[in-house]
Amino acid sequence: MSEPMQFPLAAVVGADDLKLALCLTAIDPKIGGVLIEGPRGMAKSTLARGLADLLGDGPFVTLPLGATEERLVGTLDLDAALGQGQARFSPGVLAHADGGVLYVDEVNLLPDPLVDLLLDVAASGTNRIERDGISHRHAARFVLIGTMNPEEGELRPQLLDRFGLNIALEGVPAPAERQQIIRRRLAFDSDPQAFCAQWAQAQAQLRDRCRAARERLSDIALDDQTLAWITERCFAAGVDGLRADLVWLRAARAHAVWRGAEAIAEEDVEAVAEFALRHRRRQTPSPENETPPSTGSSAAPGQGGQGDWGALAAQPVAAEARREVPNWAKKP
Template sequence: MSAATDPAGSRPDYPFSALVGLEPLRRFLLLAAVDPGLGGVLISGPRGTAKSTSARALAALLPEGRLVNLPLGATEERLIGSLDLEAMLRDGELRFRPGLLAAAHQGVLYVDEVNLLPDALVDALLDVAASGVNSIEREGISHRHPARFVLIGTMNPEEGEVRPQLLDRFGLMVELDNCLDPQQRQAMVRARLDYESDPQAFHARHREMDAALRQRLLAARAALAELDFDEAVHERVSRWCIAAAVDGVRADLAMLRAARALAAWEGAQAVTIEHVDQVAAACLRHRCRQLPAAPSSADGPAPQDHDARSGPDEASTTGRHPGDDEGDFGELPPEPVGMTPVKAVRPLLPKP
């Protein structure tokens, strides 16, 4: 099912190029689309900050245009797959029935309120998001299938946090705030009204810009394998992670991959320490109690706050429409689960 239209096929989703006031989010969603192996993007923010709208817009931007929604009531079998009992009873053969991870291949797997999911489900989907392969062992059946998708998880911090052990599994994190700029809010409302009055015409006005972004995304994916990291880049990443006192090396790996994705998006010939500095905050914000100051180094300039920079996509003076809750491919009605989400208190992190 294409994410470019709603389930009825009558209304196109909000164009990615029409999102405004979300430069950091657009930047890191695009980087995750360039390299899905980054481990996905966790978006934290209050209600109505366009989290779901942005996810749908990115899915529509991808060549495959596929969005799969993981509902809160999903079971582990619904997520990773299960035995096809009907085929077993009918034909006497053990067969595998693919789950949502298989359906999300080459598209976007969207997890709203990821902080309310059972830890076992979050752990499973993060494993697959990082590896790109889903492996299942069930009743004598061993099955593997590709599951390379852009993982987008959202959460409202007022409803509880994700455990630190699971936070560390997300490649990037973006924190959204309510818009307090009157002019920008007016632009958002005007754009929303334009979209509601004629979604087809609104989408048509942004078709060329979205098409250009799609072509640029494909070029960046193709260039990714040609980019490598020199010693200066490795050292800069290590200095950032040591200064942040992170556990393990997941942050190092995420920062290297994000810097490479940014270099590919920009069409650069090599990954530089400037690329590292531009992605450092998104890679560390959810992995440390307080973001460190820029590591002292003679190799490059001090990092800039990613929240103050324009995203890699073209800036838009139009608006966005708030996230809605329309059904998507893979959505199920909520079902009770036998686990209680664990809440962890994490202080607000200042910007570097």
């Protein structure tokens, strides 16, 4: 039986921040995946499936809610090992996701040990199973996409930090946007093949753009100025550890090649700032402890809220880059 047709990522209305984050992750999977926060019915799984298409022909695997550790990592047949002298491995979800996307819906409802194990494998790219002195190892390189509704429970900060980027979806689209979403969904449900054909060119352009950017990624230098911008702002935001700095640096580089630049600019750093900092901030700013950015400018009075902590002074170029995803295909 053939796989059902998937709604094209290029046809998704709105969610520009999330689409950008997914494209950056497709360009550099080492960013570490994306955690999507928002209520039900926001097309989170549709967008995640679109990422698999941007990565190529890799699989899209969903971790079922209520999955056991054996279902996740796989099992070893000890009887076969004792009788035949070799381990017989039955692959789990991690093995099936190798080379593609692993989608975990409501990741905040999984037991913490299972989430920890999942994130360890996602970071290392290798799954190791051990049982009674017998072990098996296999590649498990995948992009992890997790979703959660914060009203149903939170993730511990240590687990939040393990996701590279964090995006929050708004739950109340404007009426005009809602109408466009409904029209496209009904058109897809009525004739998936015709709808996908209509968007095939736009989807191919998006896929080709990500592939071209991925090929140019190593040409972009991780320069000292970019590192200084990012480390100073991570310090100002009070984040724990160094993962935020690394993720932010990778995401800024991916954004530079995404827009076709030859080097990382301040607009690239700004465009992905909230993606990297949103789930890692640990301090609430105050006039006494606020650290100004390296540019020498100071924050405007009375703008020291949680969402602004660690931010550079407003700049027209950065603001424009932050609000828009360049060249998203529009419906003909």
